[in-house]
Amino acid sequence: MSLREVLNRNYKQVIYIALFLSLAIPLISxxxxxxxxxxxxxxxxxxxxxxxxxxxxxIGSNIGAAIYAEVYPQYIAVLEHLLRKPGVKIVxxxxxxxxxxxxxxxxxxxxxxxxxTYGVDFVHLGYIAGEEAAIAGLCRDIHALLKVDxxxxxxxxLPMMNNIRNAKDxxxxxxxxxxxxxxxxxxxxxxxxxxxIGFGLTAIKVPDAYAYYMAGQIFGIIExxxxxxxxxxxxxxxxxxxxxxDAQSLAHLLYIALILLxxxxxxxxxxxx
Amino acid sequence: MLMAGKAAxxxxxxxxxxxxxLMLYLSSKKIYIPQxxxxxxxxxxxxxxxxxxxMGRPVSFSPGTSSLYDAKYAGDTAAALTLLNAVAREAxxxxxxxxxxxxxPTVLPVAQAIVKTAYTMEGKAEEYVEGDTVRxxxxxxxxxxxxxMGMMYRERVAANFLFGGHAAEALILAExxxxxxxxxxxxxxxxxxxxxxxxxxxxxxxxxxxxxxxAYLSPDPAQKGTVFGQDLAKLICVVLIVIGAILVTAxxxxxxxxxxx
Amino acid sequence: xAGIWRSVASAALLIxxxxxxxxxxxxxxxxxxxxTDLNNWAVVVAAFALGIGAYSLxxxxxxxITRKGPLWPYSIILLVTMLVFVVTGLVTGSITxxxxxxxxxxxxxxxxxxxxxxxxxxxxxxxxxxxxxxxWEALVLLVAAIFLMLKNAPIGAVISPILPxxxxxxxxxxxxTGMRALLIGIGIGTLALGxxxxxxxxxxxxxxxx
Numbered sequence: 001m002s003l004r005e006v007l008n009r010n011y012k013q014v015i016y017i018a019l020f021l022s023l024a025i026p027l028i029s030x031x032x033x034x035x036x037x038x039x040x041x042x043x044x045x046x047x048x049x050x051x052x053x054x055x056x057x058x059i060g061s062n063i064g065a066a067i068y069a070e071v072y073p074q075y076i077a078v079l080e081h082l083l084r085k086p087g088v089k090i091v092x093x094x095x096x097x098x099x100x101x102x103x104x105x106x107x108x109x110x111x112x113x114x115x116x117t118y119g120v121d122f123v124h125l126g127y128i129a130g131e132e133a134a135i136a137g138l139c140r141d142i143h144a145l146l147k148v149d150x151x152x153x154x155x156x157x158l159p160m161m162n163n164i165r166n167a168k169d170x171x172x173x174x175x176x177x178x179x180x181x182x183x184x185x186x187x188x189x190x191x192x193x194x195x196x197i198g199f200g201l202t203a204i205k206v207p208d209a210y211a212y213y214m215a216g217q218i219f220g221i222i223e224x225x226x227x228x229x230x231x232x233x234x235x236x237x238x239x240x241x242x243x244x245x246d247a248q249s250l251a252h253l254l255y256i257a258l259i260l261l262x263x264x265x266x267x268x269x270x271x272x273x
Numbered sequence: 274m275l276m277a278g279k280a281a282x283x284x285x286x287x288x289x290x291x292x293x294x295l296m297l298y299l300s301s302k303k304i305y306i307p308q309x310x311x312x313x314x315x316x317x318x319x320x321x322x323x324x325x326x327x328m329g330r331p332v333s334f335s336p337g338t339s340s341l342y343d344a345k346y347a348g349d350t351a352a353a354l355t356l357l358n359a360v361a362r363e364a365x366x367x368x369x370x371x372x373x374x375x376x377x378p379t380v381l382p383v384a385q386a387i388v389k390t391a392y393t394m395e396g397k398a399e400e401y402v403e404g405d406t407v408r409x410x411x412x413x414x415x416x417x418x419x420x421x422m423g424m425m426y427r428e429r430v431a432a433n434f435l436f437g438g439h440a441a442e443a444l445i446l447a448e449x450x451x452x453x454x455x456x457x458x459x460x461x462x463x464x465x466x467x468x469x470x471x472x473x474x475x476x477x478x479x480x481x482x483x484x485x486x487x488a489y490l491s492p493d494p495a496q497k498g499t500v501f502g503q504d505l506a507k508l509i510c511v512v513l514i515v516i517g518a519i520l521v522t523a524x525x526x527x528x529x530x531x532x533x534x
Numbered sequence: 535x536a537g538i539w540r541s542v543a544s545a546a547l548l549i550x551x552x553x554x555x556x557x558x559x560x561x562x563x564x565x566x567x568x569x570t571d572l573n574n575w576a577v578v579v580a581a582f583a584l585g586i587g588a589y590s591l592x593x594x595x596x597x598x599i600t601r602k603g604p605l606w607p608y609s610i611i612l613l614v615t616m617l618v619f620v621v622t623g624l625v626t627g628s629i630t631x632x633x634x635x636x637x638x639x640x641x642x643x644x645x646x647x648x649x650x651x652x653x654x655x656x657x658x659x660x661x662x663x664x665x666x667x668x669x670w671e672a673l674v675l676l677v678a679a680i681f682l683m684l685k686n687a688p689i690g691a692v693i694s695p696i697l698p699x700x701x702x703x704x705x706x707x708x709x710x711t712g713m714r715a716l717l718i719g720i721g722i723g724t725l726a727l728g729x730x731x732x733x734x735x736x737x738x739x740x741x742x743x744x
Binding site for chain 3: 282283289290297348351415442444462464469502503506
């Protein structure tokens with residue numbers, strides 16, 4: 001039986017097995033391909049590097065179980081970078097119902113409570129319902145919108161929140177999402193207050209955000225798992241993203257091979273006819 | 274009074290709104306009803322439903338996983354419901370079984386009313402089955418996707434329509450439809466999912482084509498007026514882009530400074 | 535009665551929309567305070583909408599169980615799972631407690647990420663089945679897709695540095711350009727829908743079917 005006949009009959013099974021192997025083998029036995037840094041990732045890195053003591057970084061997220069494989073490594077890498085910056089205030093806020101779970105995981109994974117002081121260096125505000133209305137409320141007046149943080153502690157008891165009232169006090173906002181809340185931050189924080197915005201996105205959302213990057217309205221985009229791998233290399237802390245790059249490379253080669261194979265069969269079929 | 278940098282925003286919003294409201298008024302009063310060109314995808318609706326009738330297999334329709342209150346995709350969902358009316362009437366006329374899969378609770382009563390009305394208008398009210406023709410699956414994206422996929426496999430649908438605001442489940446639904454051999458017509462303004470639809474479906478209404486097709490098929494003249502008003506606003510954008518490009522090339526940033534907020 | 539309700543709702547919608555829009559453009563302390571309050575009310579309403587969503591889910595699946603509707607055993611599984619999550623969250627006091635995290639990691643994470651991960655397999659089969667150069671436009675799409683894949687994956691730069699550069703040019707000049715056009719169209723469409731809702735032309739948000 002020829003390759004074409006096998007593919008014509010059982011093409012899905014063959015393709016799925018090939019894809020599984022192209023993902024599994026590099027994860028078990030890494031190849032170690034270099035990961036070149038893109039300008040969009042460098043934009044986020046340089047912006048965080050430029051932060052000074054007293055600057056406020058608001059980290060929004062809509063990470064959930066579906067997208068965590070792409071976006072959580074970005075989140076961890078950026079949070080690690082921020083925790084290394086002395087005096088930078090970090091405000092974590094969630095736009096999805098699962099976001100607080102991932103925020104707490106990240107803080108525990110990075111040992112944030114022992115490296116920094118809660119309420120002085122970082123605060124977790126938890127999930128706020130309302131999508132764009134929630135973001136608008138944060139930008140207008142945080143203390144009018146929220147009285148307590150994710151753990152139920154009054155904001156008035158958290159020293160760093162005394163100086164953070166609205167978007168004018170945010171130095172940067174970085175949103176990690178696969179949903180429309182990236183657009184909402186642009187609408188509410190950038191358009192009204194001129195706040196510097198960056199994103200950590202899944203691959204499918206990047207084209208949308210890239211138009212804003214080209215226009216200079218956002219300072220950077222961490223693009224999917226490859227962006228996370230680039231960021232891990234920039235902060236010299238390779239993690240789960242770097243290990244996934246070999247698998248991603250082989251899978252991409254498989255897709256290209258399948259596209260070419262499908263077209264080659266079409267051309268040869270036409271010639272036979 | 275007016276905040277610095279907001280003057281341009283206010284002017285543009287006023288001009289666009291005035292244009293759209295004017296066209297809405299003229300069309301709803303039937304003073305001027307603009308002509309919407311027919312998109313090939315509209316023919317594809319009839320073709321797909323006809324194919325399903327010949328094969329004796331059902332027609333499936335999904336108006337998306339967004340609600341009617343969604344900030345970004347409410348228009349998509351509204352357009353999908355208008356297209357549902359057209360598909361339902363075609364399906365009833367041709368004698369095909371129609372199955373509508375619903376994700377959002379807010380869309381369910383609207384879809385039920387539309388489909389029930391379509392059956393009644395074609396004189397086949399008794400063929401509408403409560404809870405079976407229009408099925409509520411799940412507000413969760415993946416719950417809906419797995420339910421809709423299961424339905425397509427079990428029912429072996431011959432025509433599948435995917436309109437409205439679909440998210441990451443778009444490719445999975447479209448590929449499942451291709452696997453069961455359904456002819457697929459899709460449409461979305463969700464730019465992330467359009468490539469998935471383009472690759473997997475027979476016809477795709479790209480972006481505003483879906484809204485225009487809904488306006489074309491809708492008996493409501495105000496929808497046509499809205500589409501025309503939007504086109505006038507886009508024309509102004511094109512003029513501004515051309516003028517801006519010429520000015521920037523000539524070394525002047527006056528337009529970009531004026532428009533910057 | 536329904537007509538009066540719709541008129542009141544339409545009027546409220548118009549007034550609130552005007553307040554929010556005017557607050558964006560004008561610098562006025564009273565307007566700002568009013569707009570902030572209205573905005574915060576929207577957040578509270580959204581939070582309650584989550585509860586209503588859960589209630590309507592319980593109602594619907596409860597009916598399916600009592601009437602033995604299609605696939606009714608799955609409705610039992612749904613309600614039991616929902617109960618487990620709610621009770622765990624309430625008893626432990628937080629959705630970030632170890633117990634809640636455990637059931638989240640055991641049930642939600644594998645199911646959600648598996649379904650999302652299926653996309654990779656479907657893209658693979660779509661690449662072979664549907665990505666055919668049947669026309670010049672399809673050929674251009676195909677070639678662009680290959681270069682963009684080589685740009686995104688590190689293997690592209692390893693094969694040849696020119697490959698991601700070509701992909702980058704396509705990304706910068708074709709993708710971004712097309713996206714801008716679509717974004718402008720979507721923005722104008724959103725404005726149009728907002729206007730229709732504000733003037734009461736669009737009845738569906740107020741509960742009416744057309």
